Amino acid sequence: MLPQTIAMAFKAIRTNKVRAALTMLGVIIGVMSVVVLVAIGQGTTASVTDSIQGMGTNLLTVNITTRRVGQYGGYGGGPQGAAPAQPQSAGQQRGTVVLSLSDILGLEASEAIDKISPMVNGSVTVKAGNKNTTVSMMGVLPAYADIRNQSVQSGRYIVQSDVDNRSARCVIGAQTAEDVFGNTNVVGNTLHINGRAFQIVGVLESKGSSAGTSSDEVVILPYTLAQRMLGSTTIGSFYVSAVSAEAVTQAQTYVENYLYKRYQNTSAYRVSNQTEMLNTINETTGQLTLMLGGIAGIALLVGGIGIMNIMLVSVTERTREIGIRKAVGARRVNILLQFLIEAVVLSGLGGLLGLVFGWLLMQALRTMLNMTLIMSLGVVELAIGFSMAVGIVFGLYPAGKASKLRPIEALRYD
Amino acid sequence: MIEMTGIRKDYRMGDNVVSALDGVDLAIADHEFVAIIGPSGSGKSTLMHIIGCLDAADEGSYRFDGQEIGDYSEDELARIRGRKIGFVFQQFNLLPRMTAQENVELPLVYQGMRGGKRHRISETVLERVGLADRIDHRPTELSGGQQQRVAIARALVTQPALLLADEPTGNLDSRTGREIMALLHELHRAGHTIVLITHDASIAAQAPRCIHIQDGRVLAAADGQEVS
Numbered sequence: 141m142l143p144q145t146i147a148m149a150f151k152a153i154r155t156n157k158v159r160a161a162l163t164m165l166g167v168i169i170g171v172m173s174v175v176v177l178v179a180i181g182q183g184t185t186a187s188v189t190d191s192i193q194g195m196g197t198n199l200l201t202v203n204i205t206t207r208r209v210g211q212y213g214g215y216g217g218g219p220q221g222a223a224p225a226q227p228q229s230a231g232q233q234r235g236t237v238v239l240s241l242s243d244i245l246g247l248e249a250s251e252a253i254d255k256i257s258p259m260v261n262g263s264v265t266v267k268a269g270n271k272n273t274t275v276s277m278m279g280v281l282p283a284y285a286d287i288r289n290q291s292v293q294s295g296r297y298i299v300q301s302d303v304d305n306r307s308a309r310c311v312i313g314a315q316t317a318e319d320v321f322g323n324t325n326v327v328g329n330t331l332h333i334n335g336r337a338f339q340i341v342g343v344l345e346s347k348g349s350s351a352g353t354s355s356d357e358v359v360i361l362p363y364t365l366a367q368r369m370l371g372s373t374t375i376g377s378f379y380v381s382a383v384s385a386e387a388v389t390q391a392q393t394y395v396e397n398y399l400y401k402r403y404q405n406t407s408a409y410r411v412s413n414q415t416e417m418l419n420t421i422n423e424t425t426g427q428l429t430l431m432l433g434g435i436a437g438i439a440l441l442v443g444g445i446g447i448m449n450i451m452l453v454s455v456t457e458r459t460r461e462i463g464i465r466k467a468v469g470a471r472r473v474n475i476l477l478q479f480l481i482e483a484v485v486l487s488g489l490g491g492l493l494g495l496v497f498g499w500l501l502m503q504a505l506r507t508m509l510n511m512t513l514i515m516s517l518g519v520v521e522l523a524i525g526f527s528m529a530v531g532i533v534f535g536l537y538p539a540g541k542a543s544k545l546r547p548i549e550a551l552r553y554d
Numbered sequence: 555m556i557e558m559t560g561i562r563k564d565y566r567m568g569d570n571v572v573s574a575l576d577g578v579d580l581a582i583a584d585h586e587f588v589a590i591i592g593p594s595g596s597g598k599s600t601l602m603h604i605i606g607c608l609d610a611a612d613e614g615s616y617r618f619d620g621q622e623i624g625d626y627s628e629d630e631l632a633r634i635r636g637r638k639i640g641f642v643f644q645q646f647n648l649l650p651r652m653t654a655q656e657n658v659e660l661p662l663v664y665q666g667m668r669g670g671k672r673h674r675i676s677e678t679v680l681e682r683v684g685l686a687d688r689i690d691h692r693p694t695e696l697s698g699g700q701q702q703r704v705a706i707a708r709a710l711v712t713q714p715a716l717l718l719a720d721e722p723t724g725n726l727d728s729r730t731g732r733e734i735m736a737l738l739h740e741l742h743r744a745g746h747t748i749v750l751i752t753h754d755a756s757i758a759a760q761a762p763r764c765i766h767i768q769d770g771r772v773l774a775a776a777d778g779q780e781v782s
Contacts, residue, residue: 141666155651464647467608468708469636469664471629547608547635551647 145474149482152454153489163450164490166443167530171494171523174436176501178519181429183512188421192414198254199287200380200392202399203410204239237402239375241363247380247398252390257284258363258378262370266359267332268320275316275357277333279366287381290360295327295342302341302362310338314346315356333359334369388413437526443490444530451483451538462542463550476543483535484528491527495520555716555747556582556605561614563600563770574600575611576770582749584715587742589750589761597770599720602751606639606718607631619715636664640709644721646701648693654680654704655689661712679707683737699730706737710746717741717748723757735760 153160241258248256257280264277284290285297292311302309310331317324317340320331324343331338338361347355367373382391392411399409455462462475502513558580565572574597582588592598603609604616607623610631616624619638623631640661641647648657658676667675680689683703693701702722709717719738723731735757742748750761758764766773 141663144663151651460647461649464649465660465664466632467606467635467641467647468661469632469712471632471664473629474664548603551608551643 141474142477145477145481146485148478149485152482153485159450160486163447163486164493166446167440167487167490167527168443168494168497170436170440170443171491171527172498172501173439174433174523174526175495175498175515175519176505176513177432177436178429179498179502179513179515180505180511181425181432182514182516182519185422185425185429186514187512188425189418192418192421197385197414198382198388199414200382200388200395201377201412202380202395203377203412204375204399204408205410206403206405206408237408238373239402241375243402244375244378247395250391250394252382252387252394254381254383255283255287256378256380257281257287258375259284260363260366260370260372260376262366264334264359264369266316266320267335268329271320272332273316273319275313275359277359277361277366277369279361279363279370281363283381284360284379287379291345292342293324293345295340297342298360298362303364306365306368307362308336308338308365309341309362311342311344311360312340313344313356313358313360316359317343319357331359333361336369388415440526440530443527444487444534447483447487447531448534448538451479451535452541454482455479455538455542458542459545459550459553462545463547463553466545466547467551472543475545476539479539479542480532480535483539484531487527487531487535488524491524494527495523498523555584555586555619556580556749557615557617558604559615561601561604561611561616563597563604563609563612573770575604577614578767578770578772580765580772582747584747585742585745586763587738587748587750587761589752589758589764590767591752591755591758591764592767593753596768598751598753598767600770601767602718602720602749605716605749606641607634636661637712638715640706640712640714640717642702642705642709642717642719642722644724646693646698646705646725648701648704648708650693653690653692654685654696654707657693657704658708658711661708665712676707676711679711680704682710683707697730698726699733702726702730702734703737706734706741710741715747717746719748719750721752721754722750723754724752731757 244256244258247253260279262277263274265272265274278284280298281303282298282300290297293314295311297311298309301307310333312326312331314324317326321329326340326343329340331340338359344356344358344360361369380391380395382388392413396411399411400406403409462470465475465478499515502515505511506513558578561575561578561580562573563575565574576597578597578601580601590598590601600609604611607618607626608631610626611624614624615622618634621634623634626634635641648654649660652660655673655676658680659672662672662675677686677689680686683706685700685703685707688696688700688704691700693704696704702725706722717738722738723734726734738748738750739760748761750757752758
């Protein structure tokens with residue numbers, strides 16, 4: 141009985157192709173938007189995750205937010221595992237703390253910590269010949285290259301003697317080299333940074349842009365010289381790399397304990413690791429994906445209402461057919477199943493077509509807009525399952541109405 | 555075959571209650587060919603619906619083929635319609651999107667019969683009504699007489715206990731009507747029980763027995779045939 145009922149449903153759909161196509165359109169658009177929007181959301185998550193992991197999973201970022209010591213804003217206790225607060229002196233408790241370079245380099249004593257580099261940054265104007273542009277300038281130690289996975293495509297990176305001698309040497313980002321010189325073959329050339337002449341010693345490997353900020357539009361200077369140029373005497377932020385991904389937590393605790401000892405205030409500094417950052421971003425993009433999927437789900441729901449509408453019209457139109465079928469022995473369940481299966485076939489077919497169109501649209505977006513899109517099996521199953529469920533839910537009422545028609549009334553209908 | 559006693563059926567029309575059948579007693583034996591005749595509004599259509607299990611009486615007892623079916627559920631009535639009664643309607647009532655053969659097979663589909671067996675049986679029956687060469691035609695490709703033959707084939711395909719024909723010649727010209735009547739006579743001779751509902755006295759006169767109905771009641775043997 142069931143295969144015959146399914147065959148009947150396909151036959152009914154075939155005999156009214158245009159109407160069936162229009163009815164399915166709602167579900168097609170719904171499923172297509174679910175698939176594509178979720179793929180965009182998941183693609184974004186993946187590319188952001190990728191670029192964060194590209195920065196190195198062993199990385200700790202430390203930001204110092206205040207120079208004050210003690211109970212200013214921070215009422216919390218010490219960080220986990222910290223020794224009880226021991227003010228070094230009564231005078232220092234209400235004074236200020238200035239971290240020196242040797243203070244933070246002293247953290248390398250921890251076996252969990254591999255390398256440390258402070259960083260100062262600011263915006264500068266670079267000029268060569270008659271071309272100039274504004275780029276971000278970073279002052280770092282040589283260790284920074286390893287900590288942030290930076291490498292040079294030609295020349296060399298900043299070396300320790302540059303830092304010690306405050307040499308007027310710089311490493312230039314690939315894009316900035318293109319912008320100012322027109323090519324990247326610029327090692328040995330002179331670049332004016334805020335009016336001061338620097339010798340270019342290296343060109344950075346291009347990393348491409350992520351989330352709107354290009355890591356190729358940059359000049360890198362020796363830390364000591366950059367600090368002097370920016371008129372900065374304190375360390376605002378520094379980077380720490382742990383010896384391995386597993387040692388990140390230990391390294392973080394070590395850094396936090398040290399900073400707490402110095403500041404007596406947990407809100408004076410912020411130590412964040414890449415995993416935390418990843419989690420935050422994944423949470424955000426996850427919500428984005430959910431929201432996109434939800435909007436698309438509404439489109440699918442509207443498609444379902446379209447199916448119900450057409451099925452109700454179809455039941456009225458086919459009242460006489462229902463009467464004939466009942467006269468020759470169809471029971472209520474036969475009629476119910478006939479119309480229900482018709483609705484499910486319509487919505488399921490719409491779901492399949494939506495999937496096909498969604499896939500095509502994804503290919504187009506990939507090639508034309510160079511977007512990262514990820515179509516997961518889960519979404520495919522969900523889209524098909526949901527569209528079939530839409531067919532059942534919105535087919536039930538019309539099918540029930542058809543099955544309850546009394547045979548004599550149905551036969552009398554013209 | 556059919557035993558009815560005190561069958562009543564009322565219809566509500568707004569605030570008025572119209573009595574369509576007002577205590578009908580009726581008995582039809584196996585292998586009979588009976589015509590039920592009456593003017594429009596006499597209640598003969600309602601009687602036909604009740605005989606055909608398309609509708610249930612409000613009061614009275616109806617025994618069909620030995621079973622008391624007065625309190626059968628809708629699905630049980632559907633089962634009786636599907637297996638024991640074959641309908642022939644004035645409007646033919648074929649499904650327009652299906653071929654002659656598919657139309658004839660429809661009652662067998664609802665019996666759950668497999669395709670191969672259905673095809674064999676439906677071909678045999680279509681041959682019997684003289685449409686062996688039309689089995690793949692749709693109703694719109696057939697003449698009125700041919701369509702009614704398909705309808706008769708559909709009624710016969712389940713080998714029903716009763717063939718119920720409601721004005722079977724009403725939509726046909728007189729010559730085709732005579733052909734259809736000849737087919738019914740032939741089926742009667744072959745052993746089928748046939749009940750024919752009509753308002754046309756000349757059609758009714760062709761049946762061996764005639765039951766007159768008026769104002770929801772069976773008239774006493776006005777022409778003597780009822781007694782025979």
